[in-house]
Amino acid sequence: MLFLLAWRNVWRNVKRSTIIIVSIALGLAGGLFAGAVMMGMGESMINSAIDRNLGHLQIHSPAYRRDALVSNYIRSPQKVLSLLDTLGSVKAYSARTLLEGMASSANSSYGVTITGVDPERERETTALVSMLVAGNFLADKYRTQAVIGKKLAERLGLKLKSKIILTFQDRSGEIVYMAARIVGLFKTESTAFDEMTVFVRQKDVTRLLGARKPLIHEIAIRLKNSSTLPATKARLASGFSDLKVEEWREIAPELAFMSTSVESFTYLFVAIIIFALIFGITNTMLMAVMERIHELGILMAVGMKRGRVFIMILMETLLLSFVGGMLGMLIGGAAIAWFNHFGIDLSAFAQGLEGFGSGTILYPYLPGVMYAALTVMIVVAANISALMPAWKAVRLKPAQAVRVY
Amino acid sequence: MALIDVRHITKTYNSTAVPVHALRDVNVHFEKKEFTAIVGPSGSGKTTLLNILGGLDAPTSGEVLIGGQNITGMKESALVEFRLRHIGFVFQAYNLIPVLTAIENVEFIMLLQGVGKKERHERARALLADVGLADRLDSRPSQLSGGQQQRVAVARALASRPRFVLADEPTANLDSESTTSLLDMMEEMNAKYEMTFIFSTHDARVIERAHRVITLEDGRFQEDKQ
Numbered sequence: 001m002l003f004l005l006a007w008r009n010v011w012r013n014v015k016r017s018t019i020i021i022v023s024i025a026l027g028l029a030g031g032l033f034a035g036a037v038m039m040g041m042g043e044s045m046i047n048s049a050i051d052r053n054l055g056h057l058q059i060h061s062p063a064y065r066r067d068a069l070v071s072n073y074i075r076s077p078q079k080v081l082s083l084l085d086t087l088g089s090v091k092a093y094s095a096r097t098l099l100e101g102m103a104s105s106a107n108s109s110y111g112v113t114i115t116g117v118d119p120e121r122e123r124e125t126t127a128l129v130s131m132l133v134a135g136n137f138l139a140d141k142y143r144t145q146a147v148i149g150k151k152l153a154e155r156l157g158l159k160l161k162s163k164i165i166l167t168f169q170d171r172s173g174e175i176v177y178m179a180a181r182i183v184g185l186f187k188t189e190s191t192a193f194d195e196m197t198v199f200v201r202q203k204d205v206t207r208l209l210g211a212r213k214p215l216i217h218e219i220a221i222r223l224k225n226s227s228t229l230p231a232t233k234a235r236l237a238s239g240f241s242d243l244k245v246e247e248w249r250e251i252a253p254e255l256a257f258m259s260t261s262v263e264s265f266t267y268l269f270v271a272i273i274i275f276a277l278i279f280g281i282t283n284t285m286l287m288a289v290m291e292r293i294h295e296l297g298i299l300m301a302v303g304m305k306r307g308r309v310f311i312m313i314l315m316e317t318l319l320l321s322f323v324g325g326m327l328g329m330l331i332g333g334a335a336i337a338w339f340n341h342f343g344i345d346l347s348a349f350a351q352g353l354e355g356f357g358s359g360t361i362l363y364p365y366l367p368g369v370m371y372a373a374l375t376v377m378i379v380v381a382a383n384i385s386a387l388m389p390a391w392k393a394v395r396l397k398p399a400q401a402v403r404v405y
Numbered sequence: 406m407a408l409i410d411v412r413h414i415t416k417t418y419n420s421t422a423v424p425v426h427a428l429r430d431v432n433v434h435f436e437k438k439e440f441t442a443i444v445g446p447s448g449s450g451k452t453t454l455l456n457i458l459g460g461l462d463a464p465t466s467g468e469v470l471i472g473g474q475n476i477t478g479m480k481e482s483a484l485v486e487f488r489l490r491h492i493g494f495v496f497q498a499y500n501l502i503p504v505l506t507a508i509e510n511v512e513f514i515m516l517l518q519g520v521g522k523k524e525r526h527e528r529a530r531a532l533l534a535d536v537g538l539a540d541r542l543d544s545r546p547s548q549l550s551g552g553q554q555q556r557v558a559v560a561r562a563l564a565s566r567p568r569f570v571l572a573d574e575p576t577a578n579l580d581s582e583s584t585t586s587l588l589d590m591m592e593e594m595n596a597k598y599e600m601t602f603i604f605s606t607h608d609a610r611v612i613e614r615a616h617r618v619i620t621l622e623d624g625r626f627q628e629d630k631q
């Protein structure tokens with residue numbers, strides 16, 4: 001009956017309760033949606049980085065991770081590759097030769113990472129091929145081809161089929177020049193990547209480096225399912241204690257940082273909304289108490305314990321915030337589901353977003369835990385804001401309160 | 406042993422610039438089955454006395470014994486429980502919880518006492534029939550007249566099966582017809598349940614109906630007529 005009483009009290013001022021419920025609902029829905037947009041953006045950045053070149057896991061020699069020198073290659077890559085061939089969780093891998101060097105045209109030159117790949121392997125491991133905007137990916141037909149970012153091509157003043165000069169050091173420190181024909185231009189979601197990456201055929205650089213076998217600096221691994229990441233990583237790490245096996249989080253700590261900071265930011269955002277709500281709710285419940293001094297006096301006079309009065313006021317707020325919270329979850333959830341299905345077209349802001357490495361179509365999403373956490377935050381906050389009014393209510397002296405009309 | 410034994414009660418309000426002596430050394434007994442009016446001009450201390458009898462307010466000095474038990478100086482939480490178990494209250498107006506129906510208002514006090522659902526309902530129904538509202542069980546207070554609301558309040562006061570009922574000017578907001586019928590009903594309850602009623606009033610017609618009249622003046626006990 002206490003519940004019934006609280007419920008009816010909530011609805012004695014329909015307009016006021018509606019305002020509170022709607023503001024809680026909209027506050028929560030806004031928070032959920034904003035959170036989902038941020039999470040979606042973060043997820044998109046991570047996925048596109050994984051698709052582009054990271055893969056889920058990468059293997060390097062520890063020395064290469066300290067110092068990106070040609071000589072810090074993986075000494076016996078074949079052992080690793082054979083194991084990868086047997087692992088069911090691995091979808092594909094690409095063993096890459098990485099050379100820090102320069103890309104030059106007649107006009108200018110830029111520092112780049114020259115990535116020597118087996119075109120077929122790379123094609124399976126990353127989605128780079130789908131990011132070509134002109135020409136084709138590396139093929140076997142011609143010698144010394146290069147695929148570069150459209151951005152780099154623009155900076156160098158080069159076009160498809162132009163000649164590009166790549167410069168790097170061999171193992172003995174000698175400068176090596178490589179003249180290549182640009183056969184393809186890619187445009188990824190990361191401007192930085194597009195400016196700094198040149199793909200060439202591994203066999204071309206191997207020859208120029210004077211090596212019999214390719215020098216492998218990096219093995220990028222793509223998994224069938226990202227949930228097998230920890231297990232696969234552990235398997236590889238235990239198999240090759242002399243190598244560094246890392247997941248995308250470690251290779252691109254800025255992505256990992258972003259993914260956690262997006263989460264914290266969402267909570268912060270909701271906390272700010274909540275802060276504003278608390279004032280509104282406190283004020284409303286205070287009004288609800290002040291209007292009812294006489295009635296609360298009667299209740300306490302006839303024998304309702306202070307604790308129960310306190311609970312009744314809290315329960316009224318709990319009901320308000322619960323209804324508001326449910327409604328907010330519904331609105332927020334529906335909006336997220338809708339846009340998760342159809343996407344939000346952000347091409348108007350594409351320029352800015354690509355700098356971040358995020359896609360132009362955004363798919364907001366929110367993990368279940370965050371739904372629950374944010375909703376609980378709102379409901380808890382609502383009740384914190386009812387503490388003061390409830391406390392005011394129980395401090396009333398019944399003898400005096402009943403004299404108030 | 407007297408049902409209520411009031412010993413040397415004084416009450417001084419100090420919250421005002423000049424202390425108000427609302428009650429000055431009041432001594433009085435109330436016995437079981439009384440039907441007593443406390444009368445006196447406005448400001449004479451009627452409400453103050455009833456509040457002290459009901460454990461809603463503490464006297465400045467003196468003590469109140471109910472059934473031999475001293476309630477003066479009892480802790481607030483114990484007093485709430487005491488009021489719930491032993492004292493019925495009817496106030497001047499707006500006694501009822503507006504969001505509850507008549508029968509729910511009566512049941513509510515039994516709920517606080519922990520009476521089971523079925524018994525609660527039956528007793529509330531019977532009491533509302535007693536006060537002549539058998540057909541208004543599910544009306545909200547706003548749908549009842551002032552007189553009907555006071556009847557529900559009396560039913561609620563009786564529902565807790567108290568030792569006595571205190572009513573502070575229960576008829577002050579009623580027209581003469583409702584006043585008469587409320588008093589008829591209270592007298593009937595007094596007879597039927599041997600329930601003690603102590604009520605304050607200004608109204609000469611109400612005073613006439615009392616079996617005993619206690620007069621206060623300026624916080625002093627003035628006279629006691631049987």
Ligand SMILES: Nc1ncnc2c1ncn2[C@@H]1O[C@H](COP(=O)(O)OP(=O)(O)OP(=O)(O)O)[C@@H](O)[C@H]1O
Pocket residue numbers: 400418419420421425426427445446447448449450451452453454
């Ligand atoms: N909380 C209070 N603070 C200060 N003075 C008070 C307070 N309550 C009552 N008084 C004063 O105490 C005196 C007695 O008041 P009380 O309400 O008991 O009188 P009453 O006989 O019930 O009057 P009425 O017939 O007008 O209801 C009055 O002078 C009143 O102003």
Ligand SMILES: [Mg+2]
Pocket residue numbers: 451452453573
């Ligand atoms: Mg009075």
